[in-house]
Amino acid sequence: MKRRGSRNADELRLEYDFASLPGGVRGKYVQRYREGTNLVLLDRDVARVFPNDRVVNEALRTVMDAAARLSRRLPNKRRQRSTREGGRSTAKP
Numbered sequence: 001m002k003r004r005g006s007r008n009a010d011e012l013r014l015e016y017d018f019a020s021l022p023g024g025v026r027g028k029y030v031q032r033y034r035e036g037t038n039l040v041l042l043d044r045d046v047a048r049v050f051p052n053d054r055v056v057n058e059a060l061r062t063v064m065d066a067a068a069r070l071s072r073r074l075p076n077k078r079r080q081r082s083t084r085e086g087g088r089s090t091a092k093p
Helices: 030-034 044-049 053-073
Strands: none
Touching: none
């Protein structure tokens, strides 16, 4: 029969010397991160509709295209101040 040790179940130390660990280099993956890793966490209801990255990218490109088309169709007029905002009405009597 194997004797159970008297150690705690939690064997983590309060402090670790990461410099002495093999491969423990500060900023080892920072270059990969800066090159454009972009992870996004989807809510469960959204993930059911968009099962993989290809489908998500396709949907987002469709939305981007629709927004671009809509912005080209809308006139670029300045918003006129209403009489409630303290401005004078521009309508002729």
